[in-house]
Amino acid sequence: MTKADIVAKISDKSGMEKADVQATIESFMKEVKHSLEAGQNVYLRGFGSFIIKKRAKKTGRNISKNTTIIIPAHNVPAFKPAKVFAENVKKKVKS
Numbered sequence: 001m002t003k004a005d006i007v008a009k010i011s012d013k014s015g016m017e018k019a020d021v022q023a024t025i026e027s028f029m030k031e032v033k034h035s036l037e038a039g040q041n042v043y044l045r046g047f048g049s050f051i052i053k054k055r056a057k058k059t060g061r062n063i064s065k066n067t068t069i070i071i072p073a074h075n076v077p078a079f080k081p082a083k084v085f086a087e088n089v090k091k092k093v094k095s
Contacts, residue, residue, distance in 0.1 A: 036077050048081040 007025060011018045032050050035042050042050040057073040081089070 044082075046082055046084060048079055048085060051078050051080055052076070053078045 011021045
């Protein structure tokens with residue numbers, strides 16, 4: 001499902017104009033990005049959390065030059081689904 005699909009579905013279900021739905025979704029994503037960039041996690045009860053995960057420093061390999069490199073510690077954004085949400089996906093999605 002793409003962002004355009006989400007906009008279309010919300011527009012159909014709510015009766016709102018697609019442009020208004022698009023602007024709302026863009027604003028939501030912008031606020032999540034700004035919060036994570038500021039070091040703040042975003043918690044959406046019943047849906048999940050957008051969190052910052054810390055990756056430790058590690059040694060990697062550059063296989064084209066056959067050398068070792070040090071990958072410094074860094075932060076990455078991540079999504080952790082709510083427990084109820086994750087369990088519903090497990091039950092309803094067939095493998």
